[in-house]
Amino acid sequence: MRIILASASPRRRELLALITKEFTVYPVDADETLRPGAPLDAEVVRLSRLKAEAARRMHPDAVCIGSDTMVTIDGLPLGKPADVRQAADMLRHLRGRTHEVLTGLAVLPPDGAARTLCTRTRVTFRDFAEDELAAYLATGEPLDKAGAYGIQGRGALLVAGIEGDYYSVMGLPVAPLYEVLRGLGALRAG
Numbered sequence: 001m002r003i004i005l006a007s008a009s010p011r012r013r014e015l016l017a018l019i020t021k022e023f024t025v026y027p028v029d030a031d032e033t034l035r036p037g038a039p040l041d042a043e044v045v046r047l048s049r050l051k052a053e054a055a056r057r058m059h060p061d062a063v064c065i066g067s068d069t070m071v072t073i074d075g076l077p078l079g080k081p082a083d084v085r086q087a088a089d090m091l092r093h094l095r096g097r098t099h100e101v102l103t104g105l106a107v108l109p110p111d112g113a114a115r116t117l118c119t120r121t122r123v124t125f126r127d128f129a130e131d132e133l134a135a136y137l138a139t140g141e142p143l144d145k146a147g148a149y150g151i152q153g154r155g156a157l158l159v160a161g162i163e164g165d166y167y168s169v170m171g172l173p174v175a176p177l178y179e180v181l182r183g184l185g186a187l188r189a190g
């Protein structure tokens with residue numbers, strides 16, 4: 001059974017490769033506008049499903065995977081920063097506090113119901129200094145990541161601790177996805 005990853009995220013590609021090397025990447029352009037007032041965990045699942053469904057239209061015979069990661073604090077969603085200034089604002093907002101990372105997952109088999117889930121991981125940031133913030137922004141790492149940080153990269157220096165799934169923060173709940181793909185018989189034995 002072919003597997004399609006409906007994502008342009010290099011991290012998602014890297015994480016899916018921990019499960020299987022046999023998949024194809026098919027980036028999709030889903031409208032990620034959030035519905036005002038909708039619960040954020042439902043929104044990340046809805047966006048994940050939008051991405052998977054866009055891929056399935058092109059690959060009806062495959063298992064299509066979509067995912068969406070959102071950083072939230074004080075009930076507000078933080079997506080990817082528009083520029084360095086917004087990245088600095090986001091990181092100052094997260095500094096010294098605990099925020100939640102929601103990662104949605106949608107797996108659409110060629111026939112049968114979609115499997116969806118949302119993981120919640122609490123991430124606590126150090127009360128890092130302005131010079132640390134400036135150094136982190138200068139790496140450019142914040143710009144293509146929800147919440148303006150990459151826990152798998154230099155963003156690790158900002159993190160005091162996490163409660164939940166590291167891989168979900170990075171962009172994909174690896175073990176839950178593995179269980180779904182095994183259940184679908186989508187993985188070669190072994």
Ligand SMILES: Cc1cn([C@H]2C[C@H](O)[C@@H](COP(=O)(O)OP(=O)(O)OP(=O)(O)O)O2)c(=O)[nH]c1=O
Nearest residue numbers: 007008009068069145146149150151169170171
């Ligand atoms: C919080 C966090 C996010 N991220 C990245 C993962 C995702 O690439 C991105 C979340 O934005 P998304 O909109 O979920 O994903 P994307 O636009 O990068 O890719 P696609 O929609 O095509 O799947 O932030 C990290 O790499 N590390 C982190 O610690």
